[in-house]
Amino acid sequence: xDVVFPTMSQEKPLAEGVVATWFVRDGEQVAAGQLLAExxxxxxxxxxxxxxxxxxxxxxxxxxxxxxxxxxxxxx
Amino acid sequence: xxxxxxxxxxxxxxxxxxxAKAMSEGIATEMAANPEVFYLGEDVGAYxxxxxxxxxxxxxxxxxxxxxxxxxxxxxxxxxxxAATEGMRPIxxxxxxxxxxxxxxQIYNHMAKIHFExxxxxxxxxxxxxxxxxxxxxxxxxxxxLWGLFAHVPGLKVVxxxxxxxxxxxxxxxxxDDSPVVYMFHKGVMGLPWMxxxxxxxxxxxxxxxxxxxxxxxxxxxxxxxxxxxxxxxxHHALDVADQLAAAGVADAEVIDLRxxxxxxxxxxxxxxxxxxxxxxxxxxxxxxxxxxxVVATITDRDPSVLRAPVQRVAVPDVPIPYAHGLEHAVLPxxxxxxxxxxxxxxx
Numbered sequence: 081x082d083v084v085f086p087t088m089s090q091e092k093p094l095a096e097g098v099v100a101t102w103f104v105r106d107g108e109q110v111a112a113g114q115l116l117a118e119x120x121x122x123x124x125x126x127x128x129x130x131x132x133x134x135x136x137x138x139x140x141x142x143x144x145x146x147x148x149x150x151x152x153x154x155x156x
Numbered sequence: 157x158x159x160x161x162x163x164x165x166x167x168x169x170x171x172x173x174x175x176a177k178a179m180s181e182g183i184a185t186e187m188a189a190n191p192e193v194f195y196l197g198e199d200v201g202a203y204x205x206x207x208x209x210x211x212x213x214x215x216x217x218x219x220x221x222x223x224x225x226x227x228x229x230x231x232x233x234x235x236x237x238x239a240a241t242e243g244m245r246p247i248x249x250x251x252x253x254x255x256x257x258x259x260x261x262q263i264y265n266h267m268a269k270i271h272f273e274x275x276x277x278x279x280x281x282x283x284x285x286x287x288x289x290x291x292x293x294x295x296x297x298x299x300x301x302l303w304g305l306f307a308h309v310p311g312l313k314v315v316x317x318x319x320x321x322x323x324x325x326x327x328x329x330x331x332x333d334d335s336p337v338v339y340m341f342h343k344g345v346m347g348l349p350w351m352x353x354x355x356x357x358x359x360x361x362x363x364x365x366x367x368x369x370x371x372x373x374x375x376x377x378x379x380x381x382x383x384x385x386x387x388x389x390x391x392h393h394a395l396d397v398a399d400q401l402a403a404a405g406v407a408d409a410e411v412i413d414l415r416x417x418x419x420x421x422x423x424x425x426x427x428x429x430x431x432x433x434x435x436x437x438x439x440x441x442x443x444x445x446x447x448x449x450x451v452v453a454t455i456t457d458r459d460p461s462v463l464r465a466p467v468q469r470v471a472v473p474d475v476p477i478p479y480a481h482g483l484e485h486a487v488l489p490x491x492x493x494x495x496x497x498x499x500x501x502x503x504x
Binding site: 108115120143 | 170171172173174177347349350353358
C-alpha cells in the first residue's frame with residue numbers, strides 16, 4: 081500500500097514539502113499505525129502513520145523536497 | 157552503572173521516536189496512570205511546547221490537566237509547589253532556563269527547601285522542566301545551560317537527558333520521585349526539524365512505562381585511553397570525536413554521559429578515570445564554579461595520583477553567549493575544541 085505525502089496546503093496543490101524525519105529504516109517490519117515519518121510544508125508539520133502492517137520501503141530521502149501527493153513510501 | 161532498566165525491563169522494539177516525542181510520551185504515560193499528574197506552563201497546550209515537549213497532550217488530556225499559563229513564572233511555579241505540597245504531582249515548564257531570574261525565589265527558597273524546613277513532614281513531588289542550550293543564534297538570554305546554578309542549590313535533583321530513551325525514562329522517574337526534580341532538555345537533542353540535525357535524536361524507545369534511575373551515569377562509549385565526562389548535547393559531540401580519534405589511532409576514549417547532575421554519580425567518574433588516568437570534562441555551561449570543576453574535584457578529593465596528565469576542561473568561557481554565529485560557535489564546546497582537549501591529555 082502506498083504512503084503519500086499528504087495534501088497540507090489546499091491553496092497550492094503543487095506545494096513542495098520535506099520529509100523532515102524518517103522514524104523507520106528501509107526494509108523494516110512496521111505495525112499498523114506505527115509512526116513512519118514527520119513531514120513539513122512551510123513550517124507546519126504532520127505525522128505519517130503506517131496504513132497497514134508489513135515491510136516498509138522508503139521512496140524519498142530525509143530532507144528531500146517533494147511535491148505533496150508524491151508517494152514517499154510503501155508497505156507490503 | 158551501565159544498567160538503565162528497572163526490574164521490569166521493557167520489551168525489545170524497533171519503534172523510534174525523537175527525544176521530544178519520547179519526553180511527551182513519558183509525561184502521557186504517567187498522566188494516564190496517575191490523575192494527580194498535570195502539566196502547566198507557557199504555550200504547553202495548543203502549541204505543544206515551543207520545543208515539542210508536550211506535543212499531543214492537550215488533545216489527550218484536555219485543558220484541565222494541560223494548562224496554558226500567563227507569562228508569570230513566579231505565579232505558576234508557585235502554584236505547582238503548592239499543589240505538590242497538597243499531594244499532587246505537577247510538572248511546571250519554565251520555557252527557557254534563562255528565564256529563571258524572574259522566579260528563582262520560588263525555586264531555590266520554596267521548591268528546594270520546604271521538605272527540609274518542615275523537618276521532612278512536607279514533600280514537594282514536582283518536576284520543573286526547562287529548555288537549555290545554544291547553537292542556533294538565540295543570543296545571551298536564550299542560549300544558556302545554567303545547570304550548575306540549579307545543581308548548586310541543596311534540595312533539588314537535576315537530570316539532563318541526551319537520548320530519546322533516557323528522556324522518557326528520566327521523565328517517568330522524575331514524576332514518580334518524591335523530591336523536586338529539575339528536568340533540563342537541550343533544544344539540540346529534541347529532534348526538532350528546524351534545529352541542526354542530530355542523528356541520535358531519533359532512536360528506539362520502548363512503549364509503556366520504564367524508569368531510568370536518577371543519579372546513575374551511563375557509559376555511552378567504552379574506551380581505555382582517556383575518559384570524557386559530559387552531559388546533554390555535548391555527549392553527541394564527544395561520541396563523534398571519540399569515533400574519529402579512534403579511527404585515526406589517536407585515542408580510544410571512553411565517553412560517560414552523566415545524565416544526572418544531582419545526585420552526581422561520582423563512583424562512575426572515579427571508576428573510569430582511575431582506569432584510564434586521563435580526564436576531559438565537556439560542559440556547555442560556564443567554565444567557572446560549575447559542573448566541570450565538580451567532576452575534577454571528584455577525582456582530586458579521592459586520589460589525584462591516578463591522573464597521568466593534567467585535566468582538560470572544555471566549557472563555555474565566562475562570557476555571555478554571543479548572538480553572532482561565528483562568535484557563538486567559538487564559545488560552545490564544539491568538536492574541534494573537544495578533539496584538542498583529548499589530544500592534550502594524550503600528549504598527541
